[in-house]
Amino acid sequence: MVQPSTTDQDLSLPAASLTTSISIVDPPGETGGGSSVEISQLWFLVLLDTSLSVVLADGSCRYSMIPYLNIVKSSEPVPVADRFRYAMFCLLLFLCFGEKLDEKIIKKIQEIETAKLAKFNALGVFSLFPRLGKFIFRKSWEEIVNLRRIQLSVLQPLIKVSRQRREKVKQENPDEKSLISYINSLFDLEVKEEGGRKLVDQEIANLISEVLDAGSDTTTALFEWIMANLVKNQKIQEKLYSETHGVVGSTEEIKEDDLEKIPYLKAVVLKGLRSHPPTHFVLPHSVKEDVVLNDYLIPKNALVNFMVGEMGRDPKVWEDPMEFKPERFLDDEGVEVDITGSKEIKMMPFSTGTRICPRLGLGTLHMEYFLANFVRDFKWMCVEGSDVDMSEKMEFTIMMATLLEEHPSPAHHQWTQATPA
Numbered sequence: 001m002v003q004p005s006t007t008d009q010d011l012s013l014p015a016a017s018l019t020t021s022i023s024i025v026d027p028p029g030e031t032g033g034g035s036s037v038e039i040s041q042l043w044f045l046v047l048l049d050t051s052l053s054v055v056l057a058d059g060s061c062r063y064s065m066i067p068y069l070n071i072v073k074s075s076e077p078v079p080v081a082d083r084f085r086y087a088m089f090c091l092l093l094f095l096c097f098g099e100k101l102d103e104k105i106i107k108k109i110q111e112i113e114t115a116k117l118a119k120f121n122a123l124g125v126f127s128l129f130p131r132l133g134k135f136i137f138r139k140s141w142e143e144i145v146n147l148r149r150i151q152l153s154v155l156q157p158l159i160k161v162s163r164q165r166r167e168k169v170k171q172e173n174p175d176e177k178s179l180i181s182y183i184n185s186l187f188d189l190e191v192k193e194e195g196g197r198k199l200v201d202q203e204i205a206n207l208i209s210e211v212l213d214a215g216s217d218t219t220t221a222l223f224e225w226i227m228a229n230l231v232k233n234q235k236i237q238e239k240l241y242s243e244t245h246g247v248v249g250s251t252e253e254i255k256e257d258d259l260e261k262i263p264y265l266k267a268v269v270l271k272g273l274r275s276h277p278p279t280h281f282v283l284p285h286s287v288k289e290d291v292v293l294n295d296y297l298i299p300k301n302a303l304v305n306f307m308v309g310e311m312g313r314d315p316k317v318w319e320d321p322m323e324f325k326p327e328r329f330l331d332d333e334g335v336e337v338d339i340t341g342s343k344e345i346k347m348m349p350f351s352t353g354t355r356i357c358p359r360l361g362l363g364t365l366h367m368e369y370f371l372a373n374f375v376r377d378f379k380w381m382c383v384e385g386s387d388v389d390m391s392e393k394m395e396f397t398i399m400m401a402t403l404l405e406e407h408p409s410p411a412h413h414q415w416t417q418a419t420p421a
């Protein structure tokens with residue numbers, strides 16, 4: 001979800017975490033089984049060797065493979081969500097700046113974002129009412145403001161370099177139609193209400209920070225929930241594997257165009273979005289005029305929110321709502337469900353209306369891409385004798401209460417869940 005800032009408009013949203021033992025074995029139907037080192041290497045490779053979204057000047061969006069071949073060998077269990085979140089940070093920073101940043105800078109930016117969100121979450125319900133929150137939690141608020149200063153000091157040099165580069169390219173070729181990045185589009189933005197002025201660095205830093213938070217935690221939470229469900233529901237995992245394998249085979253890389261050919265993959269992602277939406281509320285909205293709804297008066301400017309989590313789990317709308325049944329999203333013609341709210345609202349993980357998540361397509365694409373690659377390359381299982389703990393924990397998004405961990409072992413590669421804190 002969107003990064004809470006220190007303006008009155010922002011809020012931080014709830015989240016949850018998981019604990020289980022999971023081992024990776026050969027995909028169904030495959031023979032042989034790589035050694036632990038090979039599997040270990042592949043695991044990290046799959047996480048970090050990822051496609052990056054590249055938006056062209058004509059508005060088209062393409063994925064090009066830009067590898068993050070950051071193979072890590074570790075004998076310690078590694079929290080899966082942390083690795084995934086880092087991979088998302090790499091992706092999103094590339095999207096923002098149009099270039100692969102130095103790893104140290106990526107980690108620094110991530111560290112500041114994480115600290116900021118943690119502080120904001122600590123405000124609890126007062127994050128919804130920043131004016132009050134500022135007053136009651138003065139010290140925490142000062143810390144948040146300080147973190148934002150540090151954040152600006154890290155982002156500002158990057159913004160400066162990008163701005164100079166942009167100006168140089170424009171001078172040399174005013175009709176330049178090459179690759180653009182998010183930051184370049186921000187440089188071109190004009191604030192009409194304020195005489196067409198351009199955005200200042202602090203505003204650009206805020207918008208970049210918003211994308212990082214909105215795009216990393218949401219996707220990470222959803223990924224962890226879907227993987228946990230696939231571990232619990234082996235038949236569904238096998239079906240997903242065979243449908244994915246049927247389209248791409250075992251040797252080829254799964255590309256964006258391939259994802260379109262795997263309706264079952266889309267159904268699995270939709271199922272995850274329905275019963276484990278990363279945020280159980282949207283950002284606060286308000287009505288512009290007094291409105292009467294079902295005999296209730298909603299006064300002008302009153303804050304309004306929606307119980308997104310409850311909607312997707314409503315037994316009046318969804319039979320056996322917590323059952324993992326991706327089939328219910330499929331009909332003879334493929335995937336059948338409207339998640340934008342334009343026809344009906346049975347679930348709204350991305351919200352609806354004019355403030356609907358602006359990167360709904362990108363979020364779904366990331367999820368499908370990672371899941372397809374994960375399931376095509378490995379079989380994910382609980383380590384014998386353990387089960388997945390599906391309790392929820394509220395953070396910035398709804399995470400698993402016990403962290404899912406990847407745990408290298410001499411015999412084979414395993415995942416275990418961390419002991420709940």
Ligand code: HEM
Binds near residue numbers: 219281
């Ligand atoms: C599974 C993935 C995602 C989910 C479930 C999700 C969900 C949401 C929701 C519920 C909102 C609030 C809308 C409202 O208040 O009405 C939102 C806003 C937003 N999301 Fe996403 N999102 C996802 C991925 C992403 C990604 C990948 C990006 C960026 C790369 C992104 C960028 C944003 C931004 C910038 C906003 C704020 C829009 C505004 O202020 O009007 N989201 N998202």
